[in-house]
Amino acid sequence: MDHAIQEAELIPKRASKQRFRHSIFEAWGHNCAYCGNYADTLDHVVPRLNGGLTVKYNLVPACKRCNGNKGHQPVWAWWTQQKYWSIPRALRVLAWVRRQASQNAEHSWAHLPPERLPSGNPSEHSPATNCQ
Ligand SMILES: [Zn+2]
Numbered sequence: 001m002d003h004a005i006q007e008a009e010l011i012p013k014r015a016s017k018q019r020f021r022h023s024i025f026e027a028w029g030h031n032c033a034y035c036g037n038y039a040d041t042l043d044h045v046v047p048r049l050n051g052g053l054t055v056k057y058n059l060v061p062a063c064k065r066c067n068g069n070k071g072h073q074p075v076w077a078w079w080t081q082q083k084y085w086s087i088p089r090a091l092r093v094l095a096w097v098r099r100q101a102s103q104n105a106e107h108s109w110a111h112l113p114p115e116r117l118p119s120g121n122p123s124e125h126s127p128a129t130n131c132q
Contacts, residue, residue, distance in 0.1 A: 025061050033060035033093050035084040040064060045097060047072040057100030060093055 024042060032039040039061030046052030049072045062070070070078045075093075079085055 020056070024056060024059055027096075028061045030061060032063040032066050033089065033096070034062055034066040034070070034079055034082070036086075036089065037063040037065070041067045043067045043070060045075050045093065047074075050074070055100075055104065057097050057104060060096060 021042060025039065028039065030039055031037070033043070041062050041064055042059045043062035043066065044052040044054070045058050045060055047070075048054070052058045066082075069082075079090070
């Protein structure tokens with residue numbers, strides 16, 4: 001995939017914000033993830049008030065009606081009450097979240113505990129070795 005790096009962006013820069021949003025709409029064919037209608041907004045699957053982040057794995061296209069109806073409710077509590085509740089669409093949302101989240105797992109390297117860092121070659125780095 002030639003745009004893997006863009007998809008891994010955690011916080012889109014202002015200049016790439018449109019591209020970031022567009023890539024999400026495009027991946028879903030501009031369809032609302034919840035009801036399948038034309039989507040013109042992005043919904044935080046986990047609402048921001050509940051700690052949801054503005055990252056690709058927490059964003060799906062949503063029509064204005066779904067986005068407005070859902071508000072800050074937990075996604076399953078709200079969605080399963082709708083007449084357009086759909087298991088196949090729910091599975092698609094889950095697959096989307098998992099796929100996007102695993103791409104962001106590339107950033108997990110940055111959380112490597114210090115004691116697990118490779119020791120490297122001490123002789124080449126002796127001035128820094130004793131640096132506390
Ligand atoms: Zn909708």
